Structure formats: structure tokens, C-alpha cells
Amino acid sequence: MPVAVACRGLKLARQPYYRWLDDPVTPAKARRGASRARAVLRPPRRPGVRLPLPGRRGPRRRSGHGRPHRVADLPKQPVVERVRQKKRGRTKKAGPPVHDDLVNRAFTATGPNLLWLTEITEHPTGEGKLYLCAVKDVFSNRIVGYSIDARMKSRLAVTALDNAVARRQDVAGCILHSDRGSQFRSRKLVQVPGRHQKVGSTGRVGAAGDNAAMGSFFSLLQKNVLDRRTGATREELRIAIVTWIERTYRQRRRQAAPNRLTPVEYESVMTTPALHAA
Template sequence: MAMKDYSDEFRADAVALYESTPGATYKSIAADLGINRATLREWVLRDRERRGVTAGAARPAARPTAVASGDPDERVRRLEARVAELEASERKLATERDILRKAAKYFAGGDELVSRFQFVHDHRNTYEVKRLCQVLDVNRSSYYKWLAGAGARAARKHEDRVLADEISEIHGESGGAYGSPRVTAELREKGHAVNEKRVARIMRTFSIAGIRLRRRIRTTVPDPASGQVADLFGRDFTAPEPGRKLMGDITYLPLQGGKFLYLATVLDCFSRKIVGWSIADHMRTDLVVDALRMAASTRGSLDGAVFHSDHGAQYGSRAYAGLCDQLKVTRSMGAVGTSADNAACESFHASLKRETLQGAPDYGDADTCRRTVFAWLTRYNTRRRHSANGHLSPDAYERRHHTAKLTLAA
């Protein structure tokens, strides 16, 4: 059942998404959000009226077209010049795309700057060196300096390979226990004038690692005041009907400057639809409470549903348990520190970050992060095809299910 009563937060995010998307139309944004075009337009106009902004000033105006000359021949010459300019620009962009496509495999690992130089060197007979350096954002003089040092690099590489053989021998004799400090001491005892940084670098390069005890970092901290909650899922993330089995989790959304926002989601196991979510700058219980309340509003009722989560303090709190009781939701929890017991949510959050960050280290500022994640979440439900649904979107998968039920009932 579609959500009829939209929260103030949802309306504000929808308006912000429309106003901040250049060239967007009410129809395209409304389709992504799964709402009516007229509804979105009404929200936008009300917001503009509240802010005292006119329709013309609300969004950046289109670039004014230059006034055409009255001379037809002159107009033709200008148009031909403009066409030639656009064609040249297109050829330039096509060349850049071709270069970047070919360069992608060079940047899979290792030193990215060295990979760029190597790519320029390998393709210098296909494209101009100047053009390659411009597209890959490297200095031509730096490339030629790198090229001039090829002989010295080859000699160092050979020396490293010889030293790696000795390191491997020492490492093997220690039963695989020695790390770089002890390996360095052994080498020095054998007469090698070598520092630990070089040894550590070579060990990393040749995948030689000593035994190291790691301190476990707990990311899920149970609430000691909460009682035991059984695992009612048993890693079965399927459901025969919408609203029967729900899952929830919290993930970090990295911002610039090392800051974070936090996203709590509620996922319906039947269609993998995100029926509830909440974004905040904290991880208090209110975060997961707001997400579950949205899920209840989306579905109309969660009476009889089972909600599965990890043992995070938010999900084990008395306040959250009380809300579940109020909504007649049965709680379920996996084992502590076992991500496989919450795999569907883990996979969803991984997809969200992969497709929204697209390799970037963070989302930038908080407002950009909110808009980006909000747009992706709504589009995920309405348009994004999901492999678990036979490559239908969650909404389309549920519509097909409801249609099939009505057909059988008739």
C-alpha cells in the first residue's frame, strides 16, 4: 500500500531535491519519488510562497539566446561557426572518454600517479603526449622526468626482488612469525645495510606478512539492560507476503572533514523495499524509532510482523522494545558480531554507498548527503531493478504480487 501521509521531512527533502536538480521536471522527480506530479508541484509552490520567492527566481534561469543579426547571410555564418565549434567540442570529449576508458585498468591498484605515467607512455603513439597528460591531469615535465628515470627504477626493482628472496627465506625460517622489525634485524646481522621502512615496503609488495594479533573492534554494542531476543530468521531473508518479515540496520554516511551522518533503514524481505528510513547526525534510539514509525506509516500497519536486527544498543533499548510492542511487532536478533545474520541489510547498504559515492571518499556537506541518499532511496523503491525480484523494482514486484492475488481471489 502506498504511503498517503507524507512526513514534513519527506516533503522538505522532495522540494530540496527538485529545486537543486538542474533541468529537472515535476514529472521526472515525482516519478523517482513515487508520488503524484501535482502533489510535488503543490509542495514546491507552497515552499516558494513561504520563502517569498517568485517562480522565476526559484531556479537558475536558462541562458538567454543571443540576439540574431538581421542579415540572413550573417546568421548562417554564425550558425555554421557554432556548429563547427560544437563538433570540435564533441570530438574533444570523445577523445577524452576513449582515453579514460582505456586508462581505467591501469588504476586498479598500486601507485595511481605512476599508473598515469605508464599509461601515457604506453599510448604515446596513439594520442599526443600533451593531450594524454591533460586528460589524466599530470604535468608533462613530470612525465618526462619519470621516463628519464626508467633505468634507475629497473635497477632498484631488481635489487628489491633479490632482497625479497632473502626476506622470504628469513620469514620462512621463523615459521611465518617475523614481521618487518625482526626481519630487518636478521638482515643487518647478515651484513645488509637496510632500514625497516624498505623492508616493510618490500614485504607489502611481495605479500609477506608476519603473525599479528589484532584487537577486536566492536561495532555493535548490546544494551545490558535488554533481555534476550531470539533469532527468528535463521538467515532466511525471504517472505511469502509484504509486511511479514522486516530487517533493520544503521550505517555511516561519510562527510567531508571526517564527520558523519547516520542512516537507519527498515527493509521488507518480500520485495527488498525500503519501507522506512531516517537520517540524523546521531546514533541515538530516536534514529531507529523514526525509521520504524515511517515503516508503519508506509504499510498502514505492522501488526504481526517480525523485525530482525543486530544487537546494537538502539535496537535493544527499552524505548525501541516499547514501540515494537505498541505496533505489535515481534523482535528478532542475530548473533553478536555476525554480519551474515543481517546480510540483506549489509548488502543493501553496500549497494547504496557504491552507487551514490561512486568511488568518492565522502558526500561533501550534510545537505548534499541528505539529498543524494534521499533521491537514491526513493528511486531504489520505484525504479531500480533488483535481482532478487526477477529484475523488477520493489514497487513493481509488489504490484505484480497484489494483481496475482486479486486474480486468484476472483
């Protein structure tokens, strides 16, 4: 029978037949291929990949002319994938608000020390993360207090608020607005506004717009300082942040909200003696 007729009847191509004639499959290769196929298709005893115990070697692989390790000898088999365990991340829900939202996204004030905003942000460095807590006066957009530390604890927010109170002094009746982070719900920080005759205010969970005016300051900090420095140490980044806040943001950077003036210029112009003189 001609080869073409036989291959047509068996629904096979002629090329594999001629390849087999050049290199026929010996009985040893057939047995070896069958044993490897059974090893691949054998169901595991339990899900996952079996690894050798510590101090023990895996199965020995022989090499030589009698048992060549050829991938071509193995038939195409389905891929056996390892069963991966799902990562279970612990999500910590925000606790109940300690204060009501007294701002309602109305970030305006008729005078200084009437509405303060505060928030904490983190910045990566070559030595680890660096955390910044800043307090902003909505009247002039001035940063009246801040604190920088390598750990994000309640003392970071307490130090920033104490710094702002020491600088402004007369803060009776001022509203301190923040998000619902654990640092701002801590017992230490909750006691600070009452000690200085301040009123607390807290935004909602997952609502970035409730403290958007504070986020705009951190956006400027990111563009002007953090995006321009890579691989800095904590001390280098701390000096860069303090220099930009004290020298550039407060005294040089003009803002659209306070009549194209810097925060320091706007406060000096809009004080009570200046208004009486006008």
C-alpha cells in the same frame, strides 16, 4: 716498524690511520667526545624523555670555533628510544539480546509486512559523520522506512520504524529483525514493536551473516552514492541518499530476487487482487 705490519698486528685498517694523520684528534675533541658519550649512555632517572618545564628553556648550546657541533665527533652509540605509553581502548561489549533470533538467516517471506530488517550505518562528510537507519521489507526488498541524523541515538531507529509503520499501516504480526546494537536494545525501541503488534528478533554478536540481506542494501548504497561523492556536507549527502532511495532503488533498479522487477513493480504485481485476477 712499517705501518702495514703495525696495523696488521693491531687488527686495524690503514685508511683510518692515514685519515687521522690528515686531521688528528686533538685532546679537546677527545674530551668533548667522551663527555657527549657519557651523556648519551647515562641511564635516565625515570623512563621517558625529560622535557623542560613550561616557561624554561632547554640547555644552551654553544657554537663557535672552539666547540663545533659535529656529528662526526660523536662515536656510534646505541639509540636511546622513548618509552611510549600503550593506548588503552575501551571496548564496550554487546549486552544481552532482548529478543530471540527468529530468522536464522532465512531471508524469505511469502507476503509483504511479514519480515522486516533494520540496521544503522555511518558515512563520513566534510562536516562530520551522518547516520542512516533503514527498514527493509524482505518480500520485495523495498525500503519501507528510514531516518537520517547527525547523531546515532535510539531516536534514529525509532523514527525509522515509525516512518515504516506509518507508510505500511497493517503490520500486525510482522517480525522486525536487527543486530544487537545498543540502539536496537534501548527501551524506546523495544516498546515500539509491542505497540504496533510486531515481533522482535535479534541476531548474534559478531555474526554479520545474521543480517546479510540488510548489508547488501548498504553495499549498493555505498557503490552508487557514497563512493561517487567526496567532501560533501551533511545536507548534500542526505539529499543524495534520499534521492537514490526514492527514485532509483524503489522505482528504477531491477533486482534478481523479485523476478527482475523493481520493488514497487513486484509489490504491485504480487498483491492479492492481482493474484485473484490471474
